[in-house]
Amino acid sequence: MSAKAYTCAFHGVEARPVEVQCALSPGLPGFAIVGLPDKAVSEARDRIRSALSALQIALPSKRITVNLSPADLPKEGSHFDLPIALALLAAIDILPRDAVEGALALGELSLDGTLVPVLGCLPAAMAAAQEDRALFCPQPCGAEAAWIDATQVIAARSLSDLVQHLTGQSAIRPAQPGEVTDAPSPRDLRDVKGQERAKRALEIAAAGRHHLLFTGTPGSGKSMLAARLPTILPDLTPEEALETSMIHSLAGLLEDGGLSRRRPFRDPHHTASMAAIVGGGRGSKPGEISLAHNGVLFLDELPEFPRAVLDTLRQPIETGEVVVSRANSHARYPCRFLLVAAANPCRCGYLPDPSRACARVPQCGLDYLGRISGPMMDRFDLRIEVPPVAFHDLDLPASGDSSATVAARVARARSIQSRRFAGHPTARQNADAEGQMLAEIATPDAEGRDLLHRAADRFGLTARGYHRVLRVARTIADLDEARDVSSRHVAEALSYRLTVERPGDRAA
Template structure:
């Protein structure tokens, strides 16, 4: 048969659209033509494929070969199509039965020797292949990653000759079986390691229970970074769907998700990060820190040291839970449902308000420092807390119940209430849900309106305050929001100047 069809997958954002590789062999002068919007790295595959076939002891047909990568308007890049192209040429020349390739999808780059090299972005392709009802052939280095798509038949290949023997039924390959280490996760840092800071731990508990954004402000050395690193351990475990989303993002970003893939990510970018590094971008858009923190925590230390333009790009993702990167050719959406935790000093030197009086910053310097953060960005942070300096005792008395396991149990109970009530964490409540599930008595409603007017809070801030109060009630396992919950929520919301 002179026409063969092989299925493969491209990579666009965190998706894996289907690509059909068609190989047609015709009479005429030997030539190889590739169509279907291939980029330079794909065009180079014809040389890799020719050498791989010849060095494997197979015949490269001396005919006019036309390769079509459909759909034609989808850009293709990388070496992920090498394996599909090679198998298509072999099937078109009669060295493989073309019918055996119809129920599989192939990904892999070929070395000149015929060895199959790993590629990135295999997990999204594996999930898409499972949905299409086909098996997946991948390099052996990617097989464990592909096996995260439970229920998918995965074949791991080391060399092109293995696949030839498999598809010709001379030596059938056995489906790859994971070794069972994929669900092993390392323990999170424990909250009991943080000395004192009971108010900060309370705020951390509230943030975890409702998925609220949190800002710590305080002098250097008060444990702001230490506290932030404990937040992932308080959050409920990822379910299978969320874990696969996180792993798929890591796969696209070239991080191979193996042993710790079910854990919530904790991203800690340096304050010198650019806007593209934070939200993603590039000529071939790649996920940024906010996408890598999807279903996890994004920690921004020394918040005012970030460029203001960089911080402003966080405003839309904090509301929508996604980032849209627009290019002249198309738009790519990356998920970005992260929980923001930030830390900052109260002034440039960091010691404003210290009893020792060591701060020498002028009022203008303090105001200029704080003006680096815009009001709209701060408005989107639910909990604001000042972290004071604790005692320097080296052996403090441990607090009962002040550990990650105890706090995580309370968070899990509160999250379960929220899932049963409205199907999401309180921080993600929309306006109809807010009106339905955050009802107040007429006296409390009047009291809250007066407090918001005195503090000159925006309507967004008032809504976020209600969500925090709803979380405080959930932590106490009570149905109705009380005056005490509103008062505590107000303590976490600074007044607007």
Template sequence: MSLAVTLTRAQEGVSAPQVIVEVHLSGGLPGTSIVGLPEAAVREARDRVRVAIQATLFEYPARRVTVNLAPADLPKEGGRYDLAIALGILAAGGQVPRKKLEHCEFMGELALSGALRAVNGVLPALLRVRASGRSAVVPRANAAEAALVEDLDVRVADSLAEVCAWLCDKAELDCPQAAVWDGAVGGPDLADVRGQLQARRALEIAAVGGHHLLLSGPPGTGKTMLAERLPGILPPLRSFEALETLAVYSVAGQDIQLAHWRRRPFRAPHHTASAVALVGGGSHPRPGEISLAHHGVLFLDELPEFDRHVLEVLREPLESGRIAIARAARRCEFPAQFQLVAAMNPCPCGYAGDPGGRCHCTPDQITRYRARLSGPLLDRIDLQVEVPRVPLEDLMQARGARDEDSATVRARVVAAREHAYARAGRPNAELAAREIERDCALGPPERALLARAVDKLGLSARAYHRILRVARSIADLDGAAACVGREHLAEALQFRGLAI
């Protein structure tokens, strides 16, 4: 029989649809054609595969070789199909047995020597393979990703020759070493920050509920220090969250370190970043910074210095936790459940409101500077905090009892988050409207206080719900799992007082 079938996976965003590789050998002039909407790198596979097969001391068929990549309407790109195509050609020619092919999926790019090279997107592909109940073979260079997928028979190989020996039952392929988290959260310690008690309190509340945070103050007051220490007080990623995050890194071709696989990501793009760099895109859509910060922190320093168009594209993912990128030929969706932390100066020179009178900006300059941030964007930021200049005596004194380290604060954050997970299965910032009604119920005095605040500040319905979510996080931090008290609501409203 001159027809053989092998299985592999395509890459489409963070999904990995199955691709069936059908190889047919027929009479006629020798040649190889690949059909099924292949792009340039896939069409060039015929030359890589031919030389790799010959370098492995197998015979390349002197016949007409037709390779069909099904489904035909799914665009195929990259060198990830090389191994499956090569094995299909060898199986169609009777040079390797077919019995393992129907129960196994193969991914990997071939070098001309027959060696296997790493490909992007192996982790999401293996998650789909596990759901299908099959086994998989991937390049050894992708072993770190393969080690993260439990309950899957996955093998790693260095070359086409090793895979063929395994198919012929002449040798065994290695299994990747299981991933073991080192238990370290890592990152700079919160104890390094002197003073700034209100900002530290806001940081802790933001960590409890996953709320977005804006820090506003003069240069050198510790805004960046505070933001960089947020990941250190967040609880470690749960297993499924870590896999979701690392699947994005796999698609983006980022390195994965097994010892740190449950650490939360921290992304800090420069203010010259484009909209595509921030949210993703390109002719072949790739994940951007907001997706690489999935289940982690996205820090935007000097927020008004970002192009306004770049900031406006954040509005939808801040609400939905996902970003859909549409192109003429395809549409990809990437997760983007990130926690935004932003820092800014109060004016162009940075010293508006400074007691020393150092600011010389005109009112028009300050107005134009602050107008770079739109109302709808600010409306989505839950906590807006002023970070004043630190007194010299606070900087010079040794670490005190109020300068808690990250481990101490993280213990409180983890305990408070457990209340939220037990109640709704998610952080408070992600509560839906119906869940807010159930979990953030207010008594008559609290409702009256909130009504006065909404009327006085002219708050939107979105701000109303966000205040309730923040109050719920404060109550969880206070150990009040049953209800939101007046003091919790008052503190949430204090942080809603627009800092800019």
């Protein structure tokens, strides 16, 4: 006697189909699971035995062999419990084989047969839709999985309920999608007193997805500015929300099955490990750069991060994806994020203030910012010095544009870019433009080109820096709703590029 069920194994955001084959054969009673299972999968047999015992189902006195095919694909996680149990119940003729084979199942079994929530139900539902199957999952995961409306989601509270559903005794109603969470942020850009130049840079960064570095003395408002960046970003499009939510589903960050239209804002501590930032560890889980996909990654106290960790960001910043390589697998995660970083000018933080600076000025500043490698610094499109705000200015009433006003300008600029890059396979914002496309959309007028050439020669801009100035100038022109890039757009873009220098750099 044999039967099959279907589930999936997660590699990056991809849910690869797995066929669960269960066969009963004569011989000494035993329960073996083969097909490259990890420890959690191997332990499924004990959970399944106890769950079936709670249903008063006795296993036959035969040898039970479960094969997870393809056998060379690593199988990790407890979500294999449910499909193995269903294949076994079909093999002993308790469940109809066609009903079991017509669905993709995942879920962990507790000892009393209750289905425990598992990670990755959203990408699993996507895989089920591609295979033209229904999805069986634990009840708490139903609202999350039901966002994929191309497949029917049956969310059961326990294995007993699912057995009754499949045998026609008590039908389970298909799950409904969770709510879209769109709670407004209590923060507003008007909360920041002064710092008009930094606010302008924040607006440009939001409009074109340009990476931004703030430097300034402690308490000048760097973190406060960065925390308000999400309030001026447009909501996620439906496609972006699905991309982001699939990653968050694998990380267990979706609450109550609801999807958010707000862009993610991730701010890891500077003690975070390389695996925590880039991804990896047990199961090759997504890191902070992937959890910030389509949103903001804020690195406060940038020089305090280990240099090796920072340098691993260089390739993902350029490509928009990261590949976590292991000896037996390669997990690929998208990571198209907006990087915002903040740094003090030196270790004591008061390099510009002679009355408060330490005795090692200016060497302390050179050593401190020198922790950031030249190639990493070169990837910041905008570099802004944030001066301290005088205490008597803090009592002044709020001034400047609100987050809603700035967000409207950002939305108009992004709308221009959406039309510009319509149909392009990878480019979405100006920061993505390169090669011939960049030359077509961002070539400045004669005066602007002459200014850019003189600046590149005078300050030794790298080729990357030269192109990034063009991208920023194009975004500034979009904010002005100008068709062409003029010299004033180039001049403003250059002013943000040539602000913060590292030791040994000429502002490249």
